[in-house]
Amino acid sequence: MARVSAAALTGRDQLASAGRLVVKVGSSSLTTPDGHLDPGRLDAVVALLAARRAAGTQVVLVSSGAIAAGIGPLGLAARPRDLATQQAAASVGQGLLVAHYTRAFAGHGLGVAQVLLTAEDTWRRGRYRNAHRALTRLLDLGVVPIINENDAVATDEIRFGDNDRLAALVSHLVHADALALLTDVDALYTGPPSRPGSRRVAHVQGPEDLAGLDVTARGSAVGTGGMVTKLDSVSIATQSGVPVVLTSAARAAEAFAGEDVGTWFAATGRRASIRLLWLAHAARTRGRLVLDDGAVRAVVERRTSLLPAGVTHVEGVFEAGDAVDLVDPLGVVVARGLVAYGSDEVPQLLGRSTGELRGALGPGWDRELVHRDDLVLVRRGRHRVPRDDRTTLGP
Known part of the structure; x- marks a missing residue:
């Protein structure tokens, strides 16, 4: 069970007062159980982020869902496993996904920008600088960048693997004050949430607090990242000085207000080289x-x-x-x-x-x-x- 200290209890104020926030939303938070994009769920996420934007916080959204959005139009029965079909589904679904986001954010008076990245954009010096400059300018102009991996061109050798890692690296790239990982579970638990006796881990001060936890349960059928990859992503962010909250989209408003929901991961280091974080x-x-x-x-x-x-x-x-x-x-x-x-x-x-x-x-x-x-x-x-x-x- 994670330690609870006075510092950890007040650490959530960093999320409530963050001037620049990266939010990652997973496919399972945007889709129906059969894998199709759910505009209602997407609208709820947008309303939450628009409220945060209205309060003065610059928001960067890392959104999964492109492949899931392409499943229905392509007549696929489930998420494809081979890279070529994933790329095809992403190509079809990315346009649909951004169109929904454009409509939803416009209803709150906000513009959006689509930004597709590959892994090399976060650690090769020239690409990193270009991405940093473009994202910073978009934020200064009041636009909400919507980031996804460029699945249509990414190969096995250069892909992030899942948007949790992408979000962690983006939080470093944009010098974020905090990172929020919104998933299909409301927090990190000591074991599978459905297992009797599993308890929510409210605060994690460092890697030692994770000892003995069972995080091997698989993620949703729609998404790609389980809890293991989320914790790896948390490590990327916290080692680089960015605190993280992990919770569900349904409880995100409470988490953003600094309430004791989800799991709060304190920053464990200072800013590190993005190249070494990627490595x-x-x-x-x-x-x-x-x-x-x-x-x-x-x-x-x-x-x-x-x-x-x-x-x-x-x-x-x-x-x-x-x-x-x-x-x-x-x-x-x-x-x-x-x-x-x-x-x-x-x-x-x-x-x-x-x-x-x-x-x-x-x-x-x-x-x-x-x-x-x-x-x-x-x-x-x-x-x-x-x-x-x-x-x-x-x-």
């Missing part, structure tokens, strides 16, 4: 570098760069700049990083010092395999992201 929580690795014991100690305990001399084996096919897992001799992942060489170049470097490589192969071959600035540690299933107080805009 830790959302990047899909393309290979593995097997480290000897000395290299494991150097990377994990001394936080050094990974040098070729400490690597015994390479697995997978990757290019320079791809994300790879760093594993110990037993195969346990200890870190993740952006590799400086392609998989075809690495074998000739293994076990050799930088001096040996410079002498044998020439200048430029004596650099690190993974620089410490491009590396995050992985411990017991959690990612540790180095903080960089100098990072104020992008990687």
Whole structure:
């Protein structure tokens, strides 16, 4: 059961007074049980956000529902599983979804802007700056940005995987004061909410408060994210200094008012590099570098760069700049990083010092395999992201 402290009890005031708020609404909060878009549910969400906007809060909406909105028009029986059909459904459904939002927000005197992002837009420097600049200007103009993953073009290698992670990264991108994840359950529970004896977790001050919780229950048939991915998304936001409330759309008004509903996750860190947040929580690795014991100690305990001399084996096919897992001799992942060489170049470097490589192969071959600035540690299933107080805009 999560700890309850005085600081946690007053932390909800951060949501009530947030000047810039990112709100993520899941497919299950916008659709009927058979997966079709429900305009009534969408209107209720819009009314809530319009009220918050009228109170002076800038609102960024990360909305799922494009694929779900395309299910009916395409005559599909259920949410498609293959990427190509998901892309087709998203292409059809995204226009319908935004048309409904445009109508609904217009009824409150508000304009909207559709913003479709891919993962690279949140961590590649140029794209990050462009996205930040565009979203900031939209907010300054009084427009409500409606963000979704660009499912029509995103591939397995570059997609966020679900809009919970996207919302967490967007909260960093727009420098949000708080993030609200609206889902089909009203809070985080100690076990499946339907299980007798499961209790609501009201406050989470840090990862230790999650120990012993059973969050393995599957999400809805319409959406993609279960509680595990939501907690991973919470970690992205809170590690970057953004507090999070997780609750249902039905109880969002109470949560926005600072009432004790849902689950409040306190911020655990300060602003970190968006590139490292992406690497830790959302990047899909393309290979593995097997480290000897000395290299494991150097990377994990001394936080050094990974040098070729400490690597015994390479697995997978990757290019320079791809994300790879760093594993110990037993195969346990200890870190993740952006590799400086392609998989075809690495074998000739293994076990050799930088001096040996410079002498044998020439200048430029004596650099690190993974620089410490491009590396995050992985411990017991959690990612540790180095903080960089100098990072104020992008990687």
